[in-house]
Amino acid sequence: MTNIQLIKSVIPYFKKYKNILFLDLLCAALTTASEMILPLILRHITNLGIVDRTSLTLELITRLSILFVVIKIIELVAVYYMASIGHIMGAKIETDMRRDVYTHLQTLSDNFYNETKVGQIMSRMTNDLFDITEFSHHCPEEYFIGAIKLIVSFIILVNINVELTVAIFIMIPIMFISSSKFRNKMRKAAKKQRAHVGDLNSSIEDSLLGVRVVKSFANEDIELEKFQKDNNKFLSIKKVFYKSMAGFSTVNRAIDGIMYLIVIVFGGLLIVKNKLEPGDMVAYVMYVTALLATVKRIIEFTEQFQKGMTGIERFNEIISIKPEITDKENAIELKDVKGEIEFRNVSFRYKEGLEKVLDDFNLSIKKGQNIALVGPSGSGKTTVCALIPRFYDVSEGGIYLDGTDIRDFSLKSLRNNIGIVQQDVYLFSGTIRENIGYGKPEAGEEEIIEAAKLAGAYDFIMELDNGFDTYVGERGVKLSGGQKQRISIARVFLKNPPILILDEATSALDNNSEAIVQSSLEMLSKGRTTITIAHRLTTIQNADMIIVMTQDGIVERGNHQELMERRNYYYDLYTKAGNNTIFSE
Incomplete structure (x- = not known):
């Protein structure tokens, strides 16, 4: 995209x-006017002093001084507003943009998160938007001030001397044109820098989250090398940026010198010829100094401008990603769920x-039925469960809930009626109460306690120093696997959904923890x-129906007793595995 x-x-x-x-730009105009009046006052005093010193009275000097003081007071008030309220406006814009990015991220499908590093997302939501705060405030302000100074200076100076004014102002577009090459290099380098910050964040996050693994293998040196x-x-990218910036500044300083040289040479000759x-x-020297100061500010702002544009x-790159899973127009609210699910x-x-993970897959689940999916890795078990809450949409066919295609329901109402307990439990950094309450944000204290009791978590929670107010740490690191799993089950108890998905909820637990959690499940x-x-x-013997899946789809179905009596695929795997794991991923 272009800058425009x-x-x-x-x-x-x-x-x-x-x-x-509007008020910020008005204040910018007032500060600029203040700067533009001083050279006129000095020009007037200087010319009177040279031509007729008697006309340079104390009364005149006093009036000019009072005028200057009034203008300066107005300037100070305007500067304060620009520096405070103007910056706050930039921060508000940053906040709004961050809110929109975060809201948009909530709509993106699992495919996006599978392919995008968390560090990259974090960089876009923090570093990139920090720069937009400065950009949002300074961009309109700096260019507005620059435009006023250029126009007003030109009008004033051209009335003094046309030739000298034209000679000076010709140099300004030359300055911008000659520096454009460096400006483009700065922007490219700034974009690379931003992208690599995301990679760097991802690398640091990955290493720190896995710090126990790093230490257990004594691989600190390897992580440090990476x-x-x-x-x-990152340093090499910044070098490119700063070299481009150095060339940018050097070119502009050279043109500064040329502009002053024009004033000295042409201005001196015009004075000799009594034309100036x-x-x-x-006045010329002061206006040129003011113009150069403005151009330099714009040049210095160019670094911030390029970062802001990057x-x-x-921001636009991520906000333009269209969510793959969306509500249909006039999507209906899912209510009074029976729980009959059919894959057609x-x-x-x-x-x-x-390749297709599922191909012409058919399965009918009755209301209140307990179905177990078993099979080797890649057979599509997890995919089946991910399709029901529409984490992904089917490529062909349809999934029906109580006779209605799930794509006809709003996503929120569909997912509100499905509870999921996973093997890899995610607890938010906060208290146990907050984590259980996540299942029903409006729940009261009694409901949270009852959910904990039903999940078999109440006793261990009360043994902790702070009970339900115990801080669980990032991702629940202060709790054992079994404790985390019971809290996640309590969360689903509180949600009280009619449909439940248990995704290998006990496979990572020891036998003792598994027995406790299994009872809760x-x-x-x-x-x-x-x-x-x-x-x-232990988790499937009592299922109403066991669905045995392979890469070829469903190969067997029935309860444990029926499958054992058939002496086919399930029987062979059961007899080989004994009472331990049936399928290893």
């Missing part, structure tokens, strides 16, 4: 704060061009349509 396109994309965010922006490689790459008064020369570009000729592939599944992905025999 990028700026157009953020204009809607400015509209919300147009009144603040980090240093990424860190040095000494006071006019003073941030806006990366379902085929699914994760991406166009990849059995209580949780009562009266609900339950789909269990299981590896251990």
Whole structure:
């Protein structure tokens, strides 16, 4: 996208704060006017002093001094507003953009998160938007001030001397044209820098989250070497940026010198020929100094401008990603769920061009039925469970809930009626109460306690120093696997959904923890349509129906006793595995 396109994309965010922006630009105009009046005052005093000193009275000097003081007071008030409220406006725009990115991220499918590093997402939501705060405030302000100074200076100076004014102003477009090459290099380098910050964040996050594994293998040196490689790459990108910036500044300083040289040479010759008064020369020097100061500020702002434009570009890249899973127009709210689920000729592939994970898959689950899915890795068990809450959409066929295609329901109402307990439990950084309450944000204290009791978590929670107010740490690191799993079950008890998906909920636990959690899961599944992905025999023996899946689809179905009596695929695997794991992933 071009700079103009990028700026157009953020204009809607400015509209919300147009009144603040208007006052900010008004203050910018007042500060600029203050700067432009001083050279005129000095020009007037200088010319009077040279031509007729008697006309330079104390009364005149006093009036000019009072005028200057009044103007300066107005300038100080305006500067304060620009520095405070103007920056706050930028921060508000940043906050709005971050909210929109976060809201948009919530709509993106699992495919996006499978292919995008968390560090990259974090970089776009933090570093990129930090730069937009400065950009949002300074961009309109700096260019507005620059435009006023150029126009007003030109009008004033051309009335003093046309030839000298034209000679000076010809140099300004030359300055911008000659520096454009370096400016483009700075933008490219800034974008690479932003992208690599995301990679660097991902690398650091990955290493720190796996710090126990690193220490257990004594591989600190390897991690340091990997980090240093990424860190040095980041340095090399910054070198390119700063070299471009150095060339940019050097070119502009050279043109500065040329502009002053024009004033000295041409101005001196005009004074000799009596075509320019000494006071006019003073005014020229002051206006050229003011113009150069403005151009330098714009040049210095160019670094911030390029970072801001890069941030806006990366913001647009992520906000333009369209969610793959969306509500249909006029989607209906799912209510009074019975829990009858049917897969009709379902085929699914994760991406166009990849092999199908499911092909013409058919399965009917009755209300309140407990179904177990077993099979080797790659057979599609997890995919079946991910399709029901529409984490992905089917490629062909349809999934029906109580006779209605799940794509006809709103996503929120569909997922509100499905509870999921996974092997890899995710607890948020907070208290046990907050984590259980996540299942029903409006739940009261009694409901949370009852959910903990039903999940078999109440006793161990009360043994902790702070009970339900115990801080669980990042991802629940302060709790054991069994404790985390019981809290996640309590969360689902609180949600009280009619449909339950158990995704290998006990496979990572020791035997003692598994027995406790399994008891909680059995209580949780009562009266609900339950789909269990299981590896251990203990979790599927009591299932109403066991579905045996391979890469060829469903190869057997029936309860444990029926499958054993048939002496086919399930029987062979059971007799080989004994009472331990049936299928290893």
